[in-house]
Amino acid sequence: MKKMMMQSCYRKGLQVCLLLLMVERLQGRVTAPERLEAPVEKPFTLTCSVSRERGELLRQVRWLDVKNQTLLTYQPGNRESVSGQQHVELASSPKDSSAITIRRVGFRDEGCYTCIFDMNPSGSKQGLTCLTVTAQVTVESNKTAVSGKKASLSCSYGLPEKVQQITWKHTSAKGDSTEVASFAKRSDPMIEPSFQGRVWLSASLSDSQLTIQPVSVQDEGCYTCLYNTHSDGPKMSTVCLVTYVLPKPQVSYKTTSPGVIEANCTSVSRPPAEIVWNVERDNRTVGPPVTTLLPQGDGTTLVISTLTVQSGLLKDVSIKCLVHHKGLESPIAVSMNTKIGTALTILISVTTAASLLVMSLCFCLWKCFLHKEDPMRRLKPTTN
Ligand SMILES: *[C@@H]1O[C@H](CO)[C@@H](O)[C@H](O)[C@H]1NC(C)=O
Ligand SMILES: *[C@@H]1O[C@H](CO)[C@@H](O)[C@H](O)[C@H]1NC(C)=O
Ligand SMILES: *[C@@H]1O[C@H](CO)[C@@H](O)[C@H](O)[C@H]1NC(C)=O
Ligand SMILES: *[C@@H]1O[C@H](CO)[C@@H](O)[C@H](O)[C@H]1NC(C)=O
Secondary structure (H helix, E strand, C coil): CHHHHHHHHHHHCHHHHHHHHHHHHHCCCEECCCEEEEECCCCEEEEEEECCCCCCEEEEEEEECCCCCEEEEEECCEEEEEEECCCEEEECCCCCEEEEEECCCCHHHCEEEEEEEEEECCEEEEEEEEEEEECCEEECCCEEEECCCCEEEEEEECCHHHEEEEEEEEECCCCCEEEEEEEECCCCCEECHHHCCCEEECCCCCEEEEEECCCCHHHCEEEEEEEEECCCEEEEEEEEEEEEECCCCEEEEEEEECCEEEEEEEEEEECCCEEEEEECCCCCCCCCCEEEEEECCCCCEEEEEEEEEEHHHHHHCCEEEEEECCCCCCCEEEECCHHHHHHHHHHHHHHHHHHHHHHHHHHHHHHHHHHHHHHHHHHHHHHC
16 A cells, blocks of 8 residues: 555655655554653643544543553543542543643652553554653752851752752852761761761751751851752752851040040951941031951951040030941940930939939928927827
């Protein structure tokens, strides 16, 4: 028959020939994607289609799962005939094709599915489509931690069944990479010797949590969690950690020349703090302050802001140093103590005035009381 067709092709032209050959090749066959990747925990639709010869009737469609068990069967055009497992449903599909949706893909759905088209009178035609269940490693966004406190980094992977081992690596800003901890199936979390006593790892192959306590500036950098899977190769993701050292500012001052005071506001922090001076009721700085930045060996920076003021100003208004830092919700204010003297004077004056008032009130009351009670007292002995 092919030979005859080829011969007729030469007569009718090459285009018609190719078309006829293609139609012949597809006839009676089931087409289905050979290999598909389905993300875990999402719905996924499988599709098969059959090419039907003229006069052929499609009686029934059957789907078999990865264990060759019946997943779903139905007769095309008959909604009542659909029967099958709970976790799948029939999806809409064009004529001569069939689609089923797995409501929520899980690890157990991985494998090959068979679609069978029962035709009349030619019998069954079947196709095979294989599913690989995939997942991504997810991490939370970059983190900041306060030096001396706790930092927790976490990573998760939706297919713990495929994981053999999870490893955490630290990469410093300089680019040095070191292994921190690991956890393998049927064993305990392993912490590298240099991190022991201050790093902990959860015993989980899906949600992995690395805890560092206390956090130091050296812990800054990026952490990669690597999931070794037996079928999908290594899967990884990275989260970066920034360590803050919070400022504890101090103010000191001295008289440099008669009537002139030099004040220093100092703060050691990471990253460097921003220091501004604030003058009560008038938040202009008194003269331009001079800022000096001195990087310390441990990753922190000493910031000194020097302000020169007329000593007369200190008597009237309060001068504060405001330290702004990314790790603080609001700036730290340090007063130059000058206003305490004034406040104390006011307090003493108020107390003195109040005492005087109370004393005079008492005196007045006592006088009135005596005045009224005197006749009574004189009467009392006579009644007895
Ligand atoms: C399912 O049946 C096919 C043949 O139809 C066979 O090759 C395959 O190994 C079977 N799979 C299982 C899991 O039994
Ligand atoms: C996390 O920090 C690293 C390095 O600081 C940066 O390259 C990356 O873009 C950050 N990622 C996010 C999600 O902000
Ligand atoms: C303020 O700091 C400078 C160094 O930046 C120092 O020379 C000066 O003595 C300090 N003054 C006071 C009052 O501490
Ligand atoms: C003083 O500071 C307040 C807030 O701290 C601001 O609203 C105001 O504009 C400042 N005034 C001057 C003169 O800078």
